[in-house]
Amino acid sequence: MAEYMAQGKKPEVLFWVGCAGSFDDRAKKITKAFVRLLNKANIDFAVLGTEESCTGDPAKRAGNEFLFQMQAMTNIEVLNGYEIKKIVTACPHCFNTIKNEYPSLGGNYEIMHHTQFLKSLMEEGRLKVEGGKFKGKRITFHDPCYLGRANGEYEAPRELLKKLEVELVEMKRCKSRGLCCGAGGAQMFKEPEAGNKDINVERTEEALETAPKIIAAACPFCNTMMTDGVKAKHAEDDVQVLDVAEMIANAEDL
């Protein structure tokens, strides 16, 4: 972004990569797949790079409002400094925080989840999404809590999957009643409390009941949790966990 600014240019959209997308090896693949799609659609985009910092979502959900607001205000200063208007992110947690919790701290942006953004590109005819290698494959979609229930977006990822001409099978608990993968509320960064099962295993079992070839996700944390769940059920040879963006990119071997 700094380079853009130096050249006096403004990107069409800022891609907010997020911590998982920047550092987690699995999530980096999603980042790269999404970037391939952005390039394919000739989107003029920028990233903050080393100037990006955690949105503060895990701090806020853990109860640390101080740390959250420090992170938020620092990020808002950077974003406002670059006069950012439009942001896209592949992480529903970043999406939710920037969309809902930054405005009261002075950060007002048009923010889209990557599935919403890809859908709009598709509708504008800037990106073609076609079946390719996923055509007719049996796929189930796991709703991320912070995209679905938290922000009421259930359709964008499903419409993309429909464009891929997959056979979409819903789990028993889906959309507004979708079961959490177990990572939200800063759970990703701690051990679960004592119980009789891990949440991601419960959710993976439900997903496997639909006998899918692929479990589609739209959140890097859900992706990790479901991947771990699939491994725990020793199903990794038969079932893949993929982000919707990865599927679109892979469909065309991008």
Place this chain on the structure above:
Amino acid sequence: MHYIPNILFTIALAAGIGYFTINIRKIIRNIKLGHEVDASDNTAQRWSNVVRIALGQSKMVVRPIPGLLHIFVYVGFVIINIEVLEIIIDGIFGTHRVLFSILPTGLYNFLIASFEILAFLVLVGVILFWTRRNVQKLKRFWANEMKGWPKNDGNYILYFEMVLMALFLTMNAADLSLQSLGAAHYVEAGWFPISQFIAPLFNGLSEGTLIIIERGAWWLHILGILVFLNYLYFSKHLHIILAFPNVYFGKVVPKGKFKNLDSVTNEVKMMMDPNVDPFAAPAEGATEAPAKFGASDVMDLSRIQLLNAYTCTECGRCTSECPANITGKKLSPRKIMMDTRDRLEEIGENINKNGEFKPDGKQLLDDYITREELWACTTCNACVEACPVSIDPLSIIMDMRQYLVMEQSAAPTELNVSMTNIENNGAPWPYNQMDRLNWKDEN
């Protein structure tokens, strides 16, 4: 002598309504122990929620079977109250079926017929509710927090409603028999599509006996209603009144939007403002203690959260959708609401006894809600989505986490580690911020 029943009725009515009013005022006083919240925004959305969610029962029917049964009981409850109005006028003035002399015959007959059908549906609904609890033993009614009083309470309410409806139909059946005998005072009024099948049981009884049955059922029915009204305060059943204001005050922003703590905003702004003098003396007259962060007791919660606690009818839909609870963790959103209410009631009792709240060495945190429960939450909003009356257990969990972290620095160790990472290197993991763009050049 002639007026004794009217006088007794009026006294019973006044006592019933009077005692209920006293208890309602206690509830209002207790709710006001919470801090004020501004809910003057989104008025149109709020009213639309009341119409859809409260009046329209839109969230109840997400589960079709209990949803439909509940609509029977709910519509029955609302409509049959018109009959109660007639009973009250009759009781005070010694009339009999007074609305018959006021309303057109067709309308009156239609009303009585619909009361009867609704009463029957309520009876069916309540019996099936009872079987769901006690025969089918649905899991959500047998959770840990439902042992003892909450379980009995739920059943008492169902028994109450069964008896009230049975009395209502018996009263009508006896009335119908008296009407066909041509008894004085019992004008031929009303259609009785249900109790006409009960009336044959009374064949051969004398007019005197029938009058005793009719009057007995009439009195027990109205006294039962007054007792039930007063039982509400001691039970989990206040939702029949509080659901409406509670839905009005429910969350109208996206569920993912957690509230901003303004007291923190001020401090963070000061920290980030280079012009602030860190050694400045507090402003003149600034004597109030710094705000407490988060909640450790019910007084730290908002009035809406406390209203939530009184509104909860312990149906357990929240708990049955909670990922932590489903996988055997201690957290149950329903218990969070029950604990909040129990603690609030305990404080209310304390105030009743002492005139004001005398510290009792207890609080909501630890004495009612354990840390283990609070840390098990994934903030997924399933409980908020599931609640048919817009209760938000998650907001209480979040407020209590804020207290634990910001007042007590008592987060689980792993969380402290990741929060330190966020503070130091801008990510929950210990990676260098300078490596954020490395993915660009990796394959």
